[in-house]
Amino acid sequence: DKCEESLKRLQSTTSKEREKHTQHGCGREINVRGHQGSRFSRGVVPVGLLTYPILQAADVLMFKATHVPVGADQAQHMNLLADLADHFNSYYKISYFPRPKQVIQPATSRLRSLRDPLKKMSKSEKSARSRLE
Numbered sequence: 001d002k003c004e005e006s007l008k009r010l011q012s013t014t015s016k017e018r019e020k021h022t023q024h025g026c027g028r029e030i031n032v033r034g035h036q037g038s039r040f041s042r043g044v045v046p047v048g049l050l051t052y053p054i055l056q057a058a059d060v061l062m063f064k065a066t067h068v069p070v071g072a073d074q075a076q077h078m079n080l081l082a083d084l085a086d087h088f089n090s091y092y093k094i095s096y097f098p099r100p101k102q103v104i105q106p107a108t109s110r111l112r113s114l115r116d117p118l119k120k121m122s123k124s125e126k127s128a129r130s131r132l133e
Helices: 017-025 047-062 072-092
Strands: 067-069 101-103
Touching (some): 047 072, 072 101
16 A cells, blocks of 8 residues: 655754653653663663654654554564553543554565675664665
């Protein structure tokens, strides 16, 4: 199915972005999985790793998106997004935010490293030649 309507925007052009990011992040816990054996498994986790998913959720919720194109590794972000929408709707006893559906295209659901196609593209890989910047 092709999307009949889509919206593109620059994040920096939305003046309320940081405010929404802060509001949606208050009092929420995030389970961090998938980092075993990485530099994060030693207990040193940058705050951005925890807060960026809230910013992503605010991006979607702000525009009441109903469908979100995501990669295969974004399931946790979509779960958080659904939780935030449900929590808001329940707290205010209204149906304000829709529960967005994730749209995954199998052929492009995981970007591969440019140096090793068996690995996913990652900013944490040492060589900058492994990714697009």
